[in-house]
Amino acid sequence: MNSSNSASGAVQTGDGMNRRSFLRASAVLTTGLAALAASLKPLMELEDFPTAERFMQKYYTELTPTEMDKVLKRIADETEAQYGKRPHVRDLKPMDGVEFAYCLNLTRCIGCRKCVHACVKENNQSRNPEIQYIRVLRLPHGSMDMEKAEHHYNPEKVPEPGFFNMPVQCQQCKNPPCVKVCPVHATWTDTDGITVIDYDWCIGCRYCEAACPYWARRFNFTKPFIPKDKLNPEMAYLGNRPRRQGVMEKCHFCIQRTRDGRYPACLEVCPVGARKFGNVLDPSSEVGTILRTKRVFIQLKEELGTSPRFFYYFDV
Amino acid sequence: MNQNTKITVVVGALAVAFLSLAAGFWANAWGHQEAREEIPLVDSQFNTPDTFRQSYAELMRIKADLSDFDCYACHDKGKPPPIRYDKNHNIVVPQEHAGSIVMAHGSHDRNNLCFNCHDEQNLELLQTRDGKQLKLFESTRLCGSCHGPTYRDWDAGVHGRTGGFWDAKPNQERTRLNCVDCHNPHKPKIPGRHPAPPPHMLHPVRQVEHATTH
Numbered sequence: 001m002n003s004s005n006s007a008s009g010a011v012q013t014g015d016g017m018n019r020r021s022f023l024r025a026s027a028v029l030t031t032g033l034a035a036l037a038a039s040l041k042p043l044m045e046l047e048d049f050p051t052a053e054r055f056m057q058k059y060y061t062e063l064t065p066t067e068m069d070k071v072l073k074r075i076a077d078e079t080e081a082q083y084g085k086r087p088h089v090r091d092l093k094p095m096d097g098v099e100f101a102y103c104l105n106l107t108r109c110i111g112c113r114k115c116v117h118a119c120v121k122e123n124n125q126s127r128n129p130e131i132q133y134i135r136v137l138r139l140p141h142g143s144m145d146m147e148k149a150e151h152h153y154n155p156e157k158v159p160e161p162g163f164f165n166m167p168v169q170c171q172q173c174k175n176p177p178c179v180k181v182c183p184v185h186a187t188w189t190d191t192d193g194i195t196v197i198d199y200d201w202c203i204g205c206r207y208c209e210a211a212c213p214y215w216a217r218r219f220n221f222t223k224p225f226i227p228k229d230k231l232n233p234e235m236a237y238l239g240n241r242p243r244r245q246g247v248m249e250k251c252h253f254c255i256q257r258t259r260d261g262r263y264p265a266c267l268e269v270c271p272v273g274a275r276k277f278g279n280v281l282d283p284s285s286e287v288g289t290i291l292r293t294k295r296v297f298i299q300l301k302e303e304l305g306t307s308p309r310f311f312y313y314f315d316v
Numbered sequence: 317m318n319q320n321t322k323i324t325v326v327v328g329a330l331a332v333a334f335l336s337l338a339a340g341f342w343a344n345a346w347g348h349q350e351a352r353e354e355i356p357l358v359d360s361q362f363n364t365p366d367t368f369r370q371s372y373a374e375l376m377r378i379k380a381d382l383s384d385f386d387c388y389a390c391h392d393k394g395k396p397p398p399i400r401y402d403k404n405h406n407i408v409v410p411q412e413h414a415g416s417i418v419m420a421h422g423s424h425d426r427n428n429l430c431f432n433c434h435d436e437q438n439l440e441l442l443q444t445r446d447g448k449q450l451k452l453f454e455s456t457r458l459c460g461s462c463h464g465p466t467y468r469d470w471d472a473g474v475h476g477r478t479g480g481f482w483d484a485k486p487n488q489e490r491t492r493l494n495c496v497d498c499h500n501p502h503k504p505k506i507p508g509r510h511p512a513p514p515p516h517m518l519h520p521v522r523q524v525e526h527a528t529t530h
Contacts, residue, residue, distance in 0.1 A: 021320045028324055032331035038338030095483075113512035117363040128355045129518045151515070157508035221518070227357070261483030269365045271498070272506060273477035285482070286473040294474075315469075 048223065048244050059185070060198045060238075068237075071200075075241055082242070083226070087233040089241055092259035094192035100253055101193070101280035101287045102264075102310045104167065106298075108274035111136050111158045111165030115266035115275065119169075122254060122265035123240040124232050126224030133218065133251040134169045134266060144298065169266075170195065170216040170251035171300060171308030178208035178217060187248070193309050194253050196238040204246040213301050214308075217250045253277070280309070287311075355516045362512040365479065371496040373453040384416075385452060387439035396436035399429065420503040433458060433501070459495040470495070 017025075053074055057063075063071065072089045080086045116134045125131040137149040141162055149166070159165065176195050179187050186201035187208060209217040223245045235241040239255035254264035258277070267275040278285035283292070290313065291297075298312040340346065367374075375382060383389070390412065391397060400408040407428045409417050421427040435441040435449055442450045444461040460467030469475035473490070476498065481488035498506065 025320070025323060025327070028327045028331065032327045032334065035331045035334030035338055039334040039341065041338065041341050098483075110506070110509070111511060112362075112509055113514075114362050116515075117358045117512050118365075120358070121363040127357060128352055130355060130516050132515055135515075154511065154514050156510060158511045159508060222352075230357070258482070261481045261485070261488050263479060263482050267477070268479050269363065270477055271366075271368060271509075273475065273493075273498075276474065276478075278482045286478065289472045289474055 054200060057200055059201065072237065075235075075237070079231075079235075079242055083228050083231045085228065085231055085233055087231070087235045087241070089235045089237065090256070091237040092239075092255060094190045094194070095259065097281060098279045099191075099193045099281050100172070100258060100309060101278065101291070102172070102253070103276040103287050103290045103294075104310070104312050105274040105276070105315060106164055106166060106312050107314045107316070108272045109165045109167065110272055111138060111153070111160075111163075111167075112271060114269045114271060115167055118265045118269035119251070119254075121230065122232055122257070123252075124226055124235075124242055125218075125249075126220065126222075126226060126243075127230070128225045129222060131218045131220070131224065131249065133216070133249075134167050135215065137166045137168060138163050139166055146301075166312065167266075168214055168216070168300065169310070170253075171214050171306065171310040172251075172253065174307035174309065175305060177211040177213065177304075177306060181207040181211040183207065192259070194255060194258075195250075196252055196255065197248055197250065198238065199241070199243050199247045199249070202247040204248065206248065208248055213304050213306065217248050219248055220245050352518075353516075358512060365477075367477075367493060367497045368506060369497065369500060371453075371494050372455070373494055374497060376453055385440070391439055394437070396431075397439075399431075418500075418503045420505070421501065455496050455501065456494045459501075 051074075053070075057071060058067065068091050072091060075089050076087055079089075113136050116132050116136060119125070119133050120127070120131075123133065125133070135151050137146075137151050138153040138160070139145070139149050141164060153160070153163075172189075172193055172195055174189075174193070176189060179189060179195060182188075183205060184201060184203055186203070187195060187197045189195045204219070206219055209219055220243050224243055226242065231242075232240060234256055236256035236259070239252055243249050254262075254266075258264055264275075264277055267277050276286045276290055278287040280287050280291070282288055291311065294313045294315050296314045299308045300310070300312065370380075372382075372385060397410075400410075402408055406425060407419055407430070409419060419425070419428055430436075432445075433442055435443040438449075440452065442452065442455060442458045444450065444458055446461070448461075450458050456467075456470070460470070466475050470492075473492070476493050476495075479491040479493075481490055484490040495501075
C-alpha cells in the first residue's frame with residue numbers, strides 16, 4: 001500500500017499498512033472466512049470421503065494379485081464397519097470356454113415380480129430409494145410396442161387376460177453402447193460375455209445410462225440404504241459388493257454366483273420356470289437346447305445392432 | 317478508489333455472497349437432504365424360491381406326515397371304488413375327497429376318470445395307459461407318458477425351473493423339480509397370484525390406476 005495515501009500521518013508499518021486499515025481489513029476478512037466456512041457446510045455432511053488407499057487404487061486390470069487381495073480386504077473392512085457383518089469378498093474371473101446367455105420364455109412369464117425382489121436381495125441393492133435391476137413390463141397381446149408397456153401394473157391377480165409380461169434387465173450386449181461411451185473405461189465386457197462395472201473407477205457421469213437402449217443401468221443418486229440384517233455377505237468385486245453414492249450399477253448376471261457355477265438368483269426364484277441360463281458354447285446346455293429347438297426369438301430392439309445375449313422366446 | 321477500499325469492497329462482497337449461500341443452506345432453500353418416504357420391505361414370499369405346492373416326493377424328502385396318502389386306511393383292498401357321474405357326465409368327487417381334489421385336468425374336462433392315472437387295483441400306485449405301474453413319487457414319468465413334448469423339454473432342462481449349479485459337476489448338482497411340485501395333477505393350470513409390489517418412484521409424477529389401457 002502506498003504511504004502517501006495515509007492522511008492521518010500516523011506511524012507507518014513496515015509494509016505500508018497502518019493500524020486502522022489493518023483492523024478494517026482483518027475484520028472484513030474474518031467475516032469473509034466465517035461466511036466461507038458456513039457456506040461449505042454441505043461438505044461437512046460428506047460421509048463417504050475416499051481413503052488414500054481407495055483414492056490411489058489402480059485400474060482393475062493393472063492390479064496384481066497381491067494388490068487385489070489388499071483391495072478385497074479393504075472392501076471387507078469398509079463393509080464390516082458399515083454393516084457390522086464381515087463379508088466374503090472375492091474377485092471371480094471369467095471361466096475358460098464359457099459364454100453366458102439368458103433365455104426367457106414369454107409364454108410362461110406371469111409377471112409376478114419375484115425375480116425383481118430376489119435380485120434385490122441377492123445383489124445388495126438399495127431398498128430406499130429403490131434400485132431394481134429388473135423391470136417387468138406389461139404389454140397388450142399382439143404387440144411389441146414399448147410405448148404401450150407399463151411397469152407399474154398392480155392388479156389383484158397376474159397374469160392379466162389380454163396382456164403378457166416381459167421382464168427387462170441388462171441384455172449383456174455383444175456390441176454394448178454403454179461401454180463405448182464410458183470416458184474412463186469403468187465398464188467393459190468380459191470374455192464370458194458379462195458387461196461389468198468397476199464401482200471404484202466409475203465417476204458417475206451417467207453417459208452409459210443415457211446410451212443404454214434398455215434402460216438397464218441404475219444410478220445411486222443418494223447413499224444406498226440396506227438394512228443391516230438384509231446384507232448378503234457372499235460378494236464379488238465386480239458384482240454385489242455395496243455401492244457408494246454417485247456410481248452406476250446394473251445386472252451382472254449375478255457374477256458372484258454364475259462365475260462360481262451357480263444359477264442367477266432371478267432364475268432360482270421364478271415360480272414358472274420361465275428363465276433359463278447357461279453356457280451357450282455348450283450345445284447340451286439348457287440355453288443351447290432352447291436356441292436350437294425353440295422357434296420364435298426376440299432380441300429386444302434388435303434393429304439397434306446391440307446384439308443382446310438375452311433372448312426372449314415363445315413356445316406352446 | 318484506493319487499493320484498501322478496493323480490497324474491502326471485494327472481500328465485503330464475497331462475504332455477503334458466502335453469507336447468503338450459508339443462509340440458503342441453513343434454510344434448506346434447495347431442498348437438500350429432504351427426508352424420504354418410507355418404503356416397506358417386500359414380503360419374504362416374494363424373494364424365496366418356494367414352489368406353488370409340495371409334491372409327494374418333496375414331502376418324503378422333508379419327512380412330513382404322509383398319512384393322507386394311506387389309501388387303505390379307508391378303502392378296502394382289492395375292491396376298486398365305484399365312480400359316479402352326474403347328469404352331464406361329469407365325475408362326482410366323493411365328499412371325503414372334496415376338500416383336496418378338484419377335477420379339472422384337460423380342457424373341456426376330457427381327462428375326468430380317476431383310473432386314467434390311478435391304478436384301480438392298488439390305489440397307492442399310478443399306472444400309465446400302457447399298464448406300467450409307478451409309485452407316487454415317480455409321477456413325472458406318468459405325466460410324460462401323455463405329455464411327450466413337454467416331458468422332452470423337461471428332460472433337457474427347458475421346461476420347469478432348475479436350481480443349484482448350471483455348471484454341473486460331481487459335488488455341484490443341478491436340482492430339478494417334478495411336475496407336481498408346481499402343477500396340481502387334478503388341476504394342472506397354474507392359478508393366478510398376487511404380484512409383488514410395483515417399484516416405488518423417488519418422485520411420484522403420476523398415479524397408475526388399476527386395469528388401465530384397455
